[in-house]
Amino acid sequence: MTFSHRGLDPRSKLAFVLVSGVLVVLTPRLAAVAVVGLAVTLLVAAGRGLGLRAWLGYLRSFRVLLPVIFVLNLLFYGGGPTLFQLPALPLAVTAGGLYTSTLIAARLVVVAGLATWFAATTDAEAFEAALVRLRVPWSLAFLGSLTLRLAPELRDRFRTIDEAQRSRGLVVAGGPVERVRARLPMFIPFFVSVVESGYDLADALTVRGYDATRRRTSAVRLVHRRADYLLDLATVLLLVGVVAAFG
Amino acid sequence: MTVLAADGLGVRAADGTALLDGVSLAVARGETVLVCGRPGSGKTLLAKALRGLLDDRRDLTVRGTVTHEGDVGFVFQRPATQLVRRVVRSDVAFGLENRGVHPTDIEERIDRYARVLDAEGLLDREVRDLSGGETAIVALLGSLVTEPEVLVLDEPVATLDAPNARLVLDAIDRLRGTGTAVVVAEHDVRDLLGRADRVVLLAGGRVVTEGPPADCLEDLRTAGVRLPVATAVALARRDAGEAVPVPLADARVEVEVP
Amino acid sequence: MRARDLAVAFDGRPVLDGVSLEVAAGETLAVMGANGAGKTTLLRCLAGLAEPDAGTVEAAGVVGFAPEDPTAALFAATVADEVAFFPRNRGLDAEAAAAEAMRTLDVEGLRDRNPRTLSFGEQRRVALASVLAGDPATLVLDEPTSGLDREGARELGRVLAALETAVVLSTHRSDFAYAFADRVAVLVDGRVERCGPARAVLADLDLLRTAGIRPPGLVAWAADRGFDRVPVDLDDAVAMARGES
Numbered sequence: 001m002t003f004s005h006r007g008l009d010p011r012s013k014l015a016f017v018l019v020s021g022v023l024v025v026l027t028p029r030l031a032a033v034a035v036v037g038l039a040v041t042l043l044v045a046a047g048r049g050l051g052l053r054a055w056l057g058y059l060r061s062f063r064v065l066l067p068v069i070f071v072l073n074l075l076f077y078g079g080g081p082t083l084f085q086l087p088a089l090p091l092a093v094t095a096g097g098l099y100t101s102t103l104i105a106a107r108l109v110v111v112a113g114l115a116t117w118f119a120a121t122t123d124a125e126a127f128e129a130a131l132v133r134l135r136v137p138w139s140l141a142f143l144g145s146l147t148l149r150l151a152p153e154l155r156d157r158f159r160t161i162d163e164a165q166r167s168r169g170l171v172v173a174g175g176p177v178e179r180v181r182a183r184l185p186m187f188i189p190f191f192v193s194v195v196e197s198g199y200d201l202a203d204a205l206t207v208r209g210y211d212a213t214r215r216r217t218s219a220v221r222l223v224h225r226r227a228d229y230l231l232d233l234a235t236v237l238l239l240v241g242v243v244a245a246f247g
Numbered sequence: 248m249t250v251l252a253a254d255g256l257g258v259r260a261a262d263g264t265a266l267l268d269g270v271s272l273a274v275a276r277g278e279t280v281l282v283c284g285r286p287g288s289g290k291t292l293l294a295k296a297l298r299g300l301l302d303d304r305r306d307l308t309v310r311g312t313v314t315h316e317g318d319v320g321f322v323f324q325r326p327a328t329q330l331v332r333r334v335v336r337s338d339v340a341f342g343l344e345n346r347g348v349h350p351t352d353i354e355e356r357i358d359r360y361a362r363v364l365d366a367e368g369l370l371d372r373e374v375r376d377l378s379g380g381e382t383a384i385v386a387l388l389g390s391l392v393t394e395p396e397v398l399v400l401d402e403p404v405a406t407l408d409a410p411n412a413r414l415v416l417d418a419i420d421r422l423r424g425t426g427t428a429v430v431v432a433e434h435d436v437r438d439l440l441g442r443a444d445r446v447v448l449l450a451g452g453r454v455v456t457e458g459p460p461a462d463c464l465e466d467l468r469t470a471g472v473r474l475p476v477a478t479a480v481a482l483a484r485r486d487a488g489e490a491v492p493v494p495l496a497d498a499r500v501e502v503e504v505p
Numbered sequence: 506m507r508a509r510d511l512a513v514a515f516d517g518r519p520v521l522d523g524v525s526l527e528v529a530a531g532e533t534l535a536v537m538g539a540n541g542a543g544k545t546t547l548l549r550c551l552a553g554l555a556e557p558d559a560g561t562v563e564a565a566g567v568v569g570f571a572p573e574d575p576t577a578a579l580f581a582a583t584v585a586d587e588v589a590f591f592p593r594n595r596g597l598d599a600e601a602a603a604a605e606a607m608r609t610l611d612v613e614g615l616r617d618r619n620p621r622t623l624s625f626g627e628q629r630r631v632a633l634a635s636v637l638a639g640d641p642a643t644l645v646l647d648e649p650t651s652g653l654d655r656e657g658a659r660e661l662g663r664v665l666a667a668l669e670t671a672v673v674l675s676t677h678r679s680d681f682a683y684a685f686a687d688r689v690a691v692l693v694d695g696r697v698e699r700c701g702p703a704r705a706v707l708a709d710l711d712l713l714r715t716a717g718i719r720p721p722g723l724v725a726w727a728a729d730r731g732f733d734r735v736p737v738d739l740d741d742a743v744a745m746a747r748g749e750s
Binding site: 157160161163164165166167168169170171184185186188189192193 | 549552553554568569570571572574576577578579580581590591594595621635636639
């Protein structure tokens with residue numbers, strides 16, 4: 001039986017994301033993180049609408065952040081036998097540090113994977129309705145769904161700016177610091193347009209009656225199907241399983 | 248009966264420049280008013296002021312008043328800005344949800360007004376797949392279902408290609424048939440001159456001329472507003488002393504609408 | 506610049522299907538067609554911003570690109586800095602190149618202003634100057650007339666027509682193309698339906714109708730009145746109208 005990611009009840013998806021996320025963040029065991037990561041991967045692979053390649057493609061944007069976090073944690077967490085002492089500074093790579101930094105990096109990957117899966121397969125209005133059912137104040141829920149909707153627009157906007165600057169001879173090269181400095185002519189117009197979009201959005205919401213009345217109604221209907229029950233079951237099993245196995 | 252009125256409206260920028268100066272305007276029920284002028288003449292600012300969007304702007308000083316009976320709807324220059332949901336039907340419902348309208352009434356109104364605008368085929372489409380003209384129509388519909396007395400449209404056709412402009416113009420015609428007053432701000436008046444009951448010409452933030460289109464043609468021409476060819480030709484002949492009728496639009500050109 | 510058999514597909518849907526065209530120095534080519542016909546994709550391929558799935562683009566010299574939204578690339582504190590950006594990146598004499606470009610686009614008087622405080626028309630000219638300053642052999646412009654009214658478009662057209670650079674631009678404004686383009690390529694569903702001298706192509710009413718392009722005002726007027734030639738300008742049209750009655 002295959003299911004469509006987008007067709008899943010957003011409440012079940014949210015529950016899965018929250019439970020998995022909390023598990024990986026709280027556990028001190030790398031193995032537990034790996035188990036949850038495996039569960040997420042299986043989930044993505046089993047459903048229609050988001051291929052493994054596309055999903056991993058989204059995670060590629062973390063390929064810069066990940067090594068940075070890994071190295072920083074490696075140097076600043078200590079414990080256990082020293083594996084390598086840095087020549088000039090009073091910093092060392094220890095076995096404990098290695099474990100902890102791997103753990104933190106793994107957490108980041110799994111949480112990013114969860115968030116990406118959710119964002120890529122959930123409609124803004126479904127997400128909104130799910131949050132409201134969970135008693136989140138509507139304005140907050142709406143803010144969340146709006147962010148989901150706007151993310152691709154901002155990405156496109158950045159790409160337009162990126163292209164325009166590159167065709168004016170902008171070259172992004174050199175070490176990390178030079179690269180950031182080189183990108184300034186891209187960041188500036190981008191931030192300005194984000195701020196202006198904010199004003200436009202405020203106007204747009206006023207026009208749509210966002211501040212009209214305290215009591216809202218909703219025309220959205222959420223249904224819970226077999227696939228959703230299975231996902232709920234999987235969430236519970238994961239929670240119970242990880243807690244039981246890893247304490 | 249006046250449904251929307253601006254009285255002595257003045258807007259100043261932070262550095263003191265007058266963006267709008269002493270603008271007074273009254274829109275009667277069911278009337279179609281065309282606000283025209285060159286880019287920078289204050290059309291969009293006036294449109295936003297009429298909808299009350301300038302109230303919270305701290306970088307502008309606003310004088311004068313804007314009064315209205317009932318709701319004032321608005322469609323942005325880029326209508327996609329005001330569409331917030333993934334599916335058209337759901338987005339159109341948004342405005343009604345915000346007003347606390349009962350779900351069954353929401354369904355009923357959406358179906359009724361979609362029929363008015365001939366937009367039923369759009370209801371199940373995704374917002375991001377819509378063409379420019381279709382986006383404008385969905386934004387129009389989203390406003391129309393809230394049954395405003397006036398709808399303000401900011402440059403609805405200027406950036407659209409021919410087929411999409413045709414879609415929007417047809418929708419505006421149907422809109423006019425509902426008795427809702429319509430205020431359109433546009434610099435390209437070729438297709439709107441013949442659809443307006445009254446024209447308001449802005450230049451430098453001030454009202455230069457106001458009245459039925461036929462009475463304003465000379466002033467429009469002087470101000471550099473682009474007129475339909477047939478209108479311009481007839482005006483030139485009238486200048487030369489010939490007594491010829493002055494049409495307000497070119498003959499309708501057939502454009503294939505996808 | 507020459508493009509041969511360009512083909513691009515998104516998600517299996519062909520957007521460009523065997524597009525070939527060429528532009529010579531000093532020439533202005535207008536690419537027209539309904540939205541979705543592939544204009545923007547074509548321009549991005551020509552500017553080297555997108556890799557076509559098939560086909561080649563050859564350009565003698567540097568290709569400059571200006572996106573539809575002129576504010577997209579504005580980042581500098583002054584117009585002068587903005588315009589000097591491209592030539593400086595290319596290792597040219599930035600001061601001289603910028604001054605020349607600002608003169609051509611008539612924005613010298615704005616050189617110390619912050620580009621973000623300018624009017625839209627001025628920003629459009631600054632954006633163009635900043636691309637021109639890099640001394641490209643070809644200019645690729647995406648909807649350069651959007652947001653401009655007839656007068657503003659006229660001024661822009663005059664500047665473009667006077668350039669020695671080859672210009673490829675996309676537009677849906679047929680009056681603009683009729684007046685200022687040397688040749689017009691009409692795209693329909695990702696293919697070049699016709700490419701030829703502007704006045705000839707834009708007088709082909711059947712083509713325009715199929716392509717979803719509104720005929721230029723004078724062309725439509727002449728057709729509506731049953732004239733077999735198109736008036737050269739308004740005065741000519743008035744004379745023709747008189748001759749008729």
